[in-house]
Amino acid sequence: MEELRRMIQGIKFTQLIAGEVFRIEVPLSREDMLELMQRNEPIFLRHIQPIERILPIHGGADDLQELSDLVRNARKRCEDGLTAIHIRRVEGTLFPYSAADTKAVLDAVIMELGGETAMQSPDRILSIFAGHNELYVGWGTPAEQLSDWPGGAVRFQREEGQISRAKFKLLEAERAFKLYLETFREALDIGAAPGGWTQLLLERGLRVTSVDPANLHPKLAAYPRLTVLKKNASDVRFPPNTFDLLVCDMSWSPMQMAKLVLEKTEALQDGAAAIITVKLMHKKPLQTIRDVVAKLESHFELIKAKQLFHNRDEITLYLKYKKA
Ligand SMILES: C[S@@+](CC[C@H](N)C(=O)[O-])C[C@H]1O[C@@H](n2cnc3c(N)ncnc32)[C@H](O)[C@@H]1O
CATH class of the missing domain: 3.30.2130.30 (VC0802-like)
Known part of the structure; x- marks a missing residue:
């Protein structure tokens, strides 16, 4: 309102x-x-x-x-x-x-x-x-x-073997942002556990690097295209221009999350897409969104921000990385 x-x-x-x-x-x-x-x-x-x-x-x-x-x-x-x-x-x-x-x-x-x-x-x-x-x-x-x-109210059928309900968020983002996940090749998933988003990216045929100090679901070990780094995302480094897709669903302080994402931009290819959830923890959601977007806009172009049906106290951002 x-x-x-x-x-x-x-x-x-x-x-x-x-x-x-x-x-x-x-x-x-x-x-x-x-x-x-x-x-x-x-x-x-x-x-x-x-x-x-x-x-x-x-x-x-x-x-x-x-x-x-x-x-x-x-x-x-x-x-x-x-x-x-x-x-x-x-x-x-x-x-x-x-x-x-x-x-x-x-x-x-x-x-x-x-x-x-x-x-x-x-x-x-x-x-x-x-x-x-x-x-x-x-x-x-x-x-x-x-x-x-x-x-x-977008509804998806829960599938047999689905690792987390969080998967629905990425499925909905795909539709809402008209983003075709299968067109990407190499994804970085920050805050990946238990692995719903990683699972969807793997199912779409991407190679995925998943970072989380928590455990991913053991069934994901069956995918040879998956690299798991059981670490805090601030402790990992990647070669430049590695990823064409970054997804991040950390449920963390929005400004800390933005800082962490910006630290990883070296590893992104120019024009890489980013799907990021922003937790709205405080009373002023519009101000939080403005602050986070302003910070990210130093390196990204915002394509769309939306509270998806499957987002609770959060919104989802779709951004494009622009190399300086
Ligand atoms: C909401 S869950 C992610 C759910 C996931 N997208 C899925 O589909 O299953 C948030 C995750 O972020 C992880 N996380 C929080 N801070 C992190 C950090 N600094 N580095 C890496 N992972 C982090 C938590 O350990 C937690 O597993």
């Missing part, structure tokens, strides 16, 4: 789910607002759903009927291409239908109009948010909504 408040004068907030979902009113057109959010994407906003219609919820069969009529009347929007239907509900909403039942009915309406629905790679998303006594309905492309997942 603070980020948006600083960006848009006169913005008004109404909480829908405390600390998670809010409704905003802005003195901007729909187009200007969506364009602003894409040009200047907020770090802490994962999803935005334009509200084009608000339907009062009566608590009976009429609700689904009115929603179906609304979609039927928007025929033009569903005729071409693929529409994904995202439905979210606040706890205790008076809307009596489950997301699955609502989706099944709207799927049928869109098909009846000659359109097609899909979960993956849609051209547009019909988003419905069931508040306590109102339905908020809007359409937008995945880019306009900042995500093609309902509420920006």
Whole structure:
């Protein structure tokens, strides 16, 4: 909210789910607002759903009927291409239908109009948010909504043999930053244990050097492309121009982490990518982020900063190293 408040004068907030979902009113057109959010994407906003219609919820069969009529009347929007239907509900909403039942009915309406629905790679998303006594309905492309997942909540399936949940953070970063890990060759993983990120990098075919005083999961020993340095990262040195990817998930003091990363830049190739999590330990997250980014910008260009769905009290930075 603070980020948006600083960006848009006169913005008004109404909480829908405390600390998670809010409704905003802005003195901007729909187009200007969506364009602003894409040009200047907020770090802490994962999803935005334009509200084009608000339907009062009566608590009976009429609700689904009115929603179906609304979609039927928007025929033009569903005729071409693929529409994904995202439905979210606040706890205790008076809307009596489950997301699955609502989706099944709207799927049928869109098909009846000659359109097609899909979960993956849609051209547009019909988003419905069931508040306590109102339905908020809007359409937008995945880019306009900042995500093609309902509420920006990217879910990954836990795999058999997965070493840590931290792996999801790197998987999500890959998607969010449109970064293709398999295009890199030589990665340095700082703060690697127990090894979720290292595991993903190895699975993508990279050679990986993992640094951590703690133990990596023993199953990683099976990878000949892995070098493990069981040390504090400040005690290791590498030959110049070794790595084209640096990942760092140390959960440590942000400024100490930035200092340590900068000490390792000699070992990076010019243009190397860096994915770094920044722990937000103190009260002023925006100030912490500004300070860390300012420090890193002495050697890196910031491509994007985002609080990913799988980040808790942290954000993820995507940077590019520029050799002086
Ligand atoms: C959140 S865990 C990393 C999880 C990892 N990304 C994964 O996918 O399994 C943080 C790790 O950073 C390590 N760490 C903290 N400070 C470090 C330092 N100075 N040098 C190396 N590792 C450090 C800790 O030992 C810990 O294992």
